[in-house]
Amino acid sequence: MTSRLSKDYVWECDYGVRKPVISVLQNLMTEQDSSSLQMISIFTNSNPFCLEFFVVIGYDDPLEGHINTMKELMLSAGLRYRSDITMSELFTEMGNRRFNSINLMDGIPIESQISHLFAFPEKEELENIGYKFSTALGNQLPVFLSHASKDKSEIEDLIPYINGAGLPVWFDKINIDYGESITKAIQRGIKKSAAVIFWITNDFLNSNWCDTELTNFLNRYSSKKDVLIISVVNHDVSPDKLELFLTDLKYFVRESDMHIEKIANEIVPTLKRYIGNIK
Known part of the structure; x- marks a missing residue:
């Protein structure tokens, strides 16, 4: 007689959110006895550099509907089915x-069985004493820095002054990854930026x-008026070479050998006021 093959289901859980998992597993163990539900194994990694939490559910001879019920419960708890990982x-x-x-x-509460596997508390416990996890960094409206490649070193000197005023920047050297479409990355930067420095x-x-970049920002400004445009024009650039629409907006003329800090002192307060009013 051919023996039955076991069926394993590996689920990836959030190390810091355990209560929903415990509740689901308790329901499974209550509703599905060992004649159908063969095994529930817990695997945890409490290395602070790689926190992990997996549940493996095994069936040998499941009753009809038990596997579908299990899947629905696990998915409803926000768990991820990992068919690319095996218990082995x-x-x-x-x-x-x-x-x-x-x-x-x-017969033993699940929390009592698994508590020793977790070296760190749940997120909820930390939130209850004031820690926050919901706000991702780097999501503030940035200042787009539009510049020629030959001027990149000056832009890199300007960035710390803008950051020092509490304003993030969009800078191609930082915000475009290797292998990423330059055009698409710039389009995203133009759409999300609150201001631009030309x-x-x-x-x-x-x-x-x-x-x-200039054309796209001017189109955005003319249609929506939802972006601040500041132009820093080098002293040797003839006004005749500037876009007519651009000359209608007050711009800053950089005199010969003017230090970057001087320019920052002139334009950063305007950036702060504008962006502060739209937050």
């Missing part, structure tokens, strides 16, 4: 001191990328 792989990693593991037993030199005027 998790066991192998135990040999590398990556995981601790137990098999759940009937660093206008003769090299800027000869750059196709700068011309594209």
Whole structure:
């Protein structure tokens, strides 16, 4: 007689959100006895540099509907089904001191069985004493820095002054990853930025990328008026070379050998006022 093959389901859980998982597993163990539900194994990694929490549910001879019920419960708790991971792989990693593991037993509260596997408290416990987890960094409206490649070193000197005023920047060297579409990245930057600084030199005027950025920001300004445009124009750039629409907006003329800090002192207060009013 051919023996039945076991069916394993590996679920990835949030290490810091355990109560929903415990509730679901308790329901499963109450509704599905060992004649159908063969095994529930818990694997945790409490290395602070790689916190992990997996649940493996195994069936040998499941009753009709039990597997579908299990899947619905696990998905409703926000867990991720990991068909790309096997229990064998998790066991192998135990040999590398990556995981601790137990098999759940009937008749003992699950929380009591697994509490020793977690070195750190749940997020909810920390939130109750004032810690916040919901706000991601880097989501403030940035100042877009439009410049020619030859002027990049000056822009890099300007950035700390803008950051020092509490304002983030969008800078191609930082915000475009290797292998990423430059065009798409710049389009995203233009759409999300609250302000733009055009660093206008003769090299800027000869750059196709700068011309594209200038055109897109001027179109956005003319249609929505929802972006602050500040132009820093180098002393050797003739006003005749500037876009007519751009000359209608007050701009800053950079005299020969003017220090970056002087420019920052002139334009940063305007940036702060504008962005502060739209937050």
